[in-house]
Structure formats: structure tokens, C-alpha cells
Amino acid sequence: MISRILHRGDFLNLGTNLMLCFLCGMTSGDPTTGSAFGLMTKYPLIDGHNDLALMLRILHDNRLSQVDLHNISKVATDINRLTTGHVGAQVFAAYVLCGAQAKDAVRLTLEQIDVINRMCTENPELELVTSTKGLNDTNRIACLISIEGGHSIDSSLPTLRMFYQLGVRSMALTHTCNTPWAESSSTIYDVYQRENDSLTDFGKDVVKEMNRLGMIVDLSHSSWATARAVLQISKAPVIFSHSSAHAVCNHSRNVPDDLLHELKENRGLIMVNLHSGFVACHGRANVSIVADHFTHIRKVVGSESIGIGGDFDGASKFPLGLEDVSKYPALIQELLKRHWTENELSGVLRHNFLRVFKEVEKERDRQKAKGTLPSEAQIDLAEVQNPCRLVLRRPDHQMTKMEQMYSKGHSEQVGPRSLVWTMVILISCLCVLMDH
Numbered sequence: 078m079i080s081r082i083l084h085r086g087d088f089l090n091l092g093t094n095l096m097l098c099f100l101c102g103m104t105s106g107d108p109t110t111g112s113a114f115g116l117m118t119k120y121p122l123i124d125g126h127n128d129l130a131l132m133l134r135i136l137h138d139n140r141l142s143q144v145d146l147h148n149i150s151k152v153a154t155d156i157n158r159l160t161t162g163h164v165g166a167q168v169f170a171a172y173v174l175c176g177a178q179a180k181d182a183v184r185l186t187l188e189q190i191d192v193i194n195r196m197c198t199e200n201p202e203l204e205l206v207t208s209t210k211g212l213n214d215t216n217r218i219a220c221l222i223s224i225e226g227g228h229s230i231d232s233s234l235p236t237l238r239m240f241y242q243l244g245v246r247s248m249a250l251t252h253t254c255n256t257p258w259a260e261s262s263s264t265i266y267d268v269y270q271r272e273n274d275s276l277t278d279f280g281k282d283v284v285k286e287m288n289r290l291g292m293i294v295d296l297s298h299s300s301w302a303t304a305r306a307v308l309q310i311s312k313a314p315v316i317f318s319h320s321s322a323h324a325v326c327n328h329s330r331n332v333p334d335d336l337l338h339e340l341k342e343n344r345g346l347i348m349v350n351l352h353s354g355f356v357a358c359h360g361r362a363n364v365s366i367v368a369d370h371f372t373h374i375r376k377v378v379g380s381e382s383i384g385i386g387g388d389f390d391g392a393s394k395f396p397l398g399l400e401d402v403s404k405y406p407a408l409i410q411e412l413l414k415r416h417w418t419e420n421e422l423s424g425v426l427r428h429n430f431l432r433v434f435k436e437v438e439k440e441r442d443r444q445k446a447k448g449t450l451p452s453e454a455q456i457d458l459a460e461v462q463n464p465c466r467l468v469l470r471r472p473d474h475q476m477t478k479m480e481q482m483y484s485k486g487h488s489e490q491v492g493p494r495s496l497v498w499t500m501v502i503l504i505s506c507l508c509v510l511m512d513h
């Protein structure tokens with residue numbers, strides 16, 4: 078950490094920030110302001126979730142040549158504001174709408190990974206990293222890539238592995254739609270509904286393969302039952318990359334206390350979401366109600382289980398005083414006012430995430446040393462129900478009826494199903510900014 082501070086860029090920032098915080102403290106008369114900036118200079122934030130890549134697609138069709146990433150209008154994230162907000166690392170979501178499930182989700186995910194990759198390799202202020210070492214060594218704003226929703230892998234472990242090869246280090250098992258193997262916290266999509274089967278055998282294979290690869294399992298957006306099932310089997314700590322406390326705001330995207338206890342046993346992390354709809358179920362959200370989530374979670378499981386996952390650009394409404402990524406110091410200031418210690422806040426800002434990621438890497442290394450091979454598990458065709466799948470077999474292979482159906486590349490189900498998916502796409506477009 079000392080070496081970070083003494084680095085050229087940081088050294089300049091440190092000087093500027095010390096001056097700024099001194100002035101802020103002087104002008105506002107608030108003695109904690111200065112220490113919020115100072116603390117964040119010492120422990121730059123690792124933010125668990127951001128959807129700028131989605132907005133780049135929606136607003137600019139991913140044409141980065143037409144965007145000044147330092148100053149982007151109509152979004153809450155750009156390089157200038159990340160710098161002002163003392164964000165040291167940002168997990169960027171490669172998210173595609175649930176409407177793409179069983180269609181072109183894999184292509185769209187690749188395109189979102191591409192835009193994050195370009196954004197973070199074509200700008201000198203940013204650096205794409207894939208490890209805890211990368212996070213610790215860089216003197217730039219580090220970018221990590223996550224996938225938001227298991228529909229992105231189209232129920233395929235080889236696809237999951239190739240995403241890892243492309244630098245993806247975290248995946249949320251679901252978004253607002255169930256996948257054929259895991260359940261969403263949302264019920265807005267009427268797809269892949271199952272009775273008492275929140276994580277199927279293939280779903281367990283996905284979790285185990287993520288453990289083997291060294292990819293962080295993200296339970297934000299998954300149902301509580303799915304989360305519990307994952308916590309039973311995951312050999313590495315997991316995260317909720319952008320979820321808040323259910324006891325403070327009883328939204329299904331938030332985490333109830335009993336699940337927080339299970340998360341603590343797993344040594345995992347809940348990265349508090351700042352979206353108004355999840356932090357204030359009633360009334361206008363502000364910095365104080367956000368701090369209530371932190372205080373509640375600390376009371377239940379301790380500060381070592383807490384991080385920050387802002388969800389900027391994945392939702393439309395944010396609390397007064399926390400409108401974009403430049404405002405994070407206001408949150409830290411509020412926690413300082415509530416007597417959170419430097420040790421607790423250094424954990425919340427970055428060390429808790431680094432610990433979880435390090436343990437995920439260690440599990441990967443342990444399995445490698447043990448000689449664990451890539452899983453060759455495949456999902457049952459009857460479970461995946463995807464008419465776009467083409468099944469290829471040797472000419473002398475006796476195909477089952479199901480395989481015969483899929484070997485044609487489409488099935489009789491296309492008519493009614495395409496209608497369902499058209500509805501799903503329409504609902505997706507409406508819901509993407511409402512329920513993120």
C-alpha cells in the first residue's frame with residue numbers, strides 16, 4: 078500500500094487530495110470530510126458493480142471512437158468522475174438482457190466484453206486486470222470484467238471457460254430471469270420455472286467449475302434458495318456484488334439476516350448496492366439510509382463481510398448526495414461520522430474484496446495442484462429447452478427423440494416460444510433500468 082501511495086500518479090493525487098480535503102474541512106466545518114478523502118487516497122475503492130458498458134451499448138452502440146470516456150453525458154460513470162470518487166478499481170458488468178437468453182446471449186456478451194476490454198486498454202488512465210496481483214500492482218484505475226447473468230454462458234461449461242480466458246473473473250448466476258439451472262430473485266420472467274430445484278445438478282457443475290477456474294460466484298439477482306444451495310457447495314467465498322440489507326429495505330434483491338450468517342461462514346462478501354429502490358423502500362433515499370445498511374450488516378455479521386457495489390448506470394435513481402461515482406467520499410464521510418474505524422473502512426473500501434478474490438485464487442491453485450481436470454458435464458437437452466441448439470453426433474450414433482428434434486436446429490416449439498421470447502424482449506427493455 079505504501080508503494081501505491083508513493084507512485085508518481087498517486088503521489089500527485091495525494092498532494093491534491095490532501096489540499097482539497099484540507100480546504101473542504103475548512104469550508105464545511107466538518108472535521109470528518111478531510112479524513113474521508115485521506116482514507117480513500119490510502120485505500121482506493123474497489124467497486125463491485127457498474128453497468129457503464131450497458132449504457133455504452135444503449136447510447137452509443139459501443140462505438141467508443143465517438144465517446145470521450147473522460148466526460149460522458151447521460152451516465153453516472155466516466156474517467157473524470159471515477160478519479161474524483163477515488164475509485165481504484167471498478168468491476169464492469171458485461172451484461173446482456175434476459176431477452177437474449179436461448180438466442181444470441183453469447184455473442185452479445187462477447188461484444189460487451191470487447192467494449193470493456195477496449196475501454197480499459199485504449200485509455201492510459203485505465204488498466205484491465207485479472208488477478209489480485211493486478212489490482213495491487215497497478216497505479217491506474219483497474220478494471221475487472223464480470224458477467225451478469227448465467228444466461229450468458231448458454232448452459233455450456235466450455236463457454237464459461239472461454240469467458241475466463243477472455244479475462245472474466247466473476248459471474249452472477251442469474252439476472253432477472255431463471256436459467257435452466259439456477260433461479261432468479263425476480264419473477265418477472267415466466268421461463269425455466271421449477272419446483273424446489275433452485276440449483277440443478279448442472280447448476281452445481283457450474284459452481285464447481287467456477288471454483289476450479291478461479292472465477293468469483295456472484296449471488297446478486299439469484300433467489301435466496303439458489304444462494305443457499307450455492308453456499309452449501311462452493312469451496313471458495315462468494316459475493317453479492319450489488320445487494321443491500323433486507324432488514325433495512327425488504328426488497329427481494331436484498332439479503333436477509335439468516336443468509337448473511339451463511340455468507341459469513343463462507344467468508345464471503347456483500348457489496349452494498351446504492352440504487353434508491355434497494356436502499357429506501359419508503360421515502361427518498363439519502364446518504365444516511367445507505368449508511369444504515371452498512372451499520373445493520375456490521376451489527377449482524379461484522380464489517381469484514383462488507384464491500385461496496387454501487388450499481389451505477391444499472392439503475393436510474395440514486396440517493397441524494399450519491400448520484401454518481403464521484404460521490405463515494407460522501408458515503409465514507411457518513412460512516413466516519415458514525416465512528417467506523419480506519420481498519421473497518423479499509424476493509425469495506427478494498428481489503429475485504431481482495432481477501433475474497435485471493436481465497437478464490439487459492440482454491441483455483443489448490444485444485445490445479447491436485448490435478449482437477451476441466452468438467453465435461455453437459456446439460457440435459459430436456460432441461461435447456463433451447464430450439465436454437467444444434468446437436469451434432471457421429472452418423473452411426475442412435476439419436477434419442479430429443480436429439481433428433483435438436484439436430485434440425487429448430488423444433489415445432491418455435492411458434493409459441495418465439496412469441497414468448499418476443500414478450501420477454503419487450504419486458505426486458507422496459508425493466509432493464511427499473512430492476513437492476
Ligand SMILES: [Zn+2]
Pocket residue numbers: 225298319391512513
Ligand atoms: Zn444488477
